[in-house]
Amino acid sequence: MLAQIGDEAKLLAGGQSLIPxxxxxxxNPRHLVDLNFIPGISYIKEENGxxxxxxxxxxxxxxxxxxxAKLPIxxxxxxxxxxxxxxxxxxxxxxxxxxxxxxxxxxxxxTQVAEVRCLSHxxxxxxxxxxFITDAYTTVLADDELISEITVKIPPKGTGAAxxxxxxxxxxxxxxxxxxxxxxxxxxxxxxAILLGCVGLIPIKAKExxxxxxxxxxTDKAISSAAESARAAAxxxxxxxxxxxxxxxxxxxxxxxxxxxxxxxxxxxxxxVSHIYA
Ligand SMILES: Cc1cc2nc3c(=O)[nH]c(=O)nc-3n(C[C@H](O)[C@H](O)[C@H](O)COP(=O)(O)OP(=O)(O)OC[C@H]3O[C@@H](n4cnc5c(N)ncnc54)[C@H](O)[C@@H]3O)c2cc1C
Numbered sequence: 411m412l413a414q415i416g417d418e419a420k421l422l423a424g425g426q427s428l429i430p431x432x433x434x435x436x437x438n439p440r441h442l443v444d445l446n447f448i449p450g451i452s453y454i455k456e457e458n459g460x461x462x463x464x465x466x467x468x469x470x471x472x473x474x475x476x477x478x479a480k481l482p483i484x485x486x487x488x489x490x491x492x493x494x495x496x497x498x499x500x501x502x503x504x505x506x507x508x509x510x511x512x513x514x515x516x517x518x519x520x521t522q523v524a525e526v527r528c529l530s531h532x533x534x535x536x537x538x539x540x541x542f543i544t545d546a547y548t549t550v551l552a553d554d555e556l557i558s559e560i561t562v563k564i565p566p567k568g569t570g571a572a573x574x575x576x577x578x579x580x581x582x583x584x585x586x587x588x589x590x591x592x593x594x595x596x597x598x599x600x601x602x603a604i605l606l607g608c609v610g611l612i613p614i615k616a617k618e619x620x621x622x623x624x625x626x627x628x629t630d631k632a633i634s635s636a637a638e639s640a641r642a643a644a645x646x647x648x649x650x651x652x653x654x655x656x657x658x659x660x661x662x663x664x665x666x667x668x669x670x671x672x673x674x675x676x677x678x679x680x681x682x683v684s685h686i687y688a
Contacts, residue, residue: 411443416553419439419442419553420437420442421442421445421507422445423507424499424500424501426496427504427510445466445503448466450464451558452467452468452471452501454467454471455477456564461477461480461484461562462559463478463561464559465502465503465556465557466503467501469488469496469500469501469505470488470498472484472485472502473488481565481571482570483571483573483591484518486518486574487518490514490573490684491514492580492583493580502515503560506539506542507556509546509547510546510583511547511610513607514573516539516543516607516613517589517606517607518573519562520539520603520605520615521590521603521604521605522539522563522603523538523563524561524562525539527558527559528551528557529555529558530554531554534558543613544612545612546611565593566593568594568600569592569593569676570592570672570673571590571591571672572668572675572683573590574671574683575607575608576660576686577686578687578688580687585657585688586606587606587664588604588606588665589603589607590665591603592672592673594673594676594677597627598625598626599627601624602623602624604620606643606644608651608657609644610644610645610646616640616643616665618639619636619637619639621639622639628673633666633669636666636669637665640665641658641659641662671683
């Protein structure tokens with residue numbers, strides 16, 4: 411249908427971004443192609459060292475999934491999105507396709523080795539997530555393509571990760587967020603991934619903050635240095651959620667806390683995470 415109708419069609423998944431945009435008349439598609447009637451595109455599986463999420467899998471299904479809980483950062487993300495109503499309808503595929511600069515999934519999944527499987531009548535292709543989103547609300551998807559699945563490689567042993575957001579209230583998007591994944595070998599950080607959300611047009615990979623930890627002991631000094639580099643890497647805009655400077659400060663604090671939780675999880679500690687509410 412998508413191929414037949416062309417660019418006058420929009421896919422409808424959970425409708426939690428598209429329907430509000432249509433109500434505000436920011437989106438005015440002539441046709442909606444409803445994915446909700448297609449069987450077999452909502453699932454969570456573990457296969458060949460990876461977690462596979464069908465595009466129509468709801469945030470709430472991921473929040474409550476024992477398979478997804480193998481990667482606690484994925485649970486942190488799913489459980490923290492808006493409120494129950496939004497989580498019951500909204501989908502992982504819709505979130506990635508929407509590429510909202512304030513969305514949670516892309517920031518979290520970019521700390522992982524994640525791929526987006528794209529399907530059209532011409533066949534299928536897999537795009538690394540860090541090449542999928544090119545700008546705010548912009549992806550490499552063609553008009554006749556849809557996301558069929560998102561895959562996340564299970565990280566090596568000794569890896570811990572955490573996602574924290576600062577929010578004014580549960581049912582709103584975060585003001586700022588930070589996702590951190592660390593692979594530890596004893597006291598030494600072998601690998602680090604640090605992504606910042608809501609402080610740029612797309613999630614920002616804080617490369618200098620990662621370098622401040624990689625190959626080093628995670629001391630208070632190293633954590634402070636990573637947080638300072640993350641602050642510098644952020645590129646926020648002032649808006650009704652706060653000034654640019656306020657968001658930079660938030661990002662530094664969130665990175666610090668997320669590093670601490672990631673290290674503890676890497677050691678095998680069970681740490682429950684909740685976003686921070688103003
Ligand atoms: C009050 C409220 C608060 C929210 N707070 C948050 C929040 O804190 N954090 C957060 O991350 N999100 C938040 N959201 C957004 C929510 O997570 C949405 O579910 C999500 O952004 C879009 O998913 P959806 O399934 O609803 O997609 P839809 O709204 O149905 O679609 C969104 C876009 O993606 C396209 N699309 C959908 N599925 C596919 C697919 N499989 N392949 C290709 N294109 C597709 C659609 O055509 C459309 O352009 C909030 C939404 C609301 C209403």
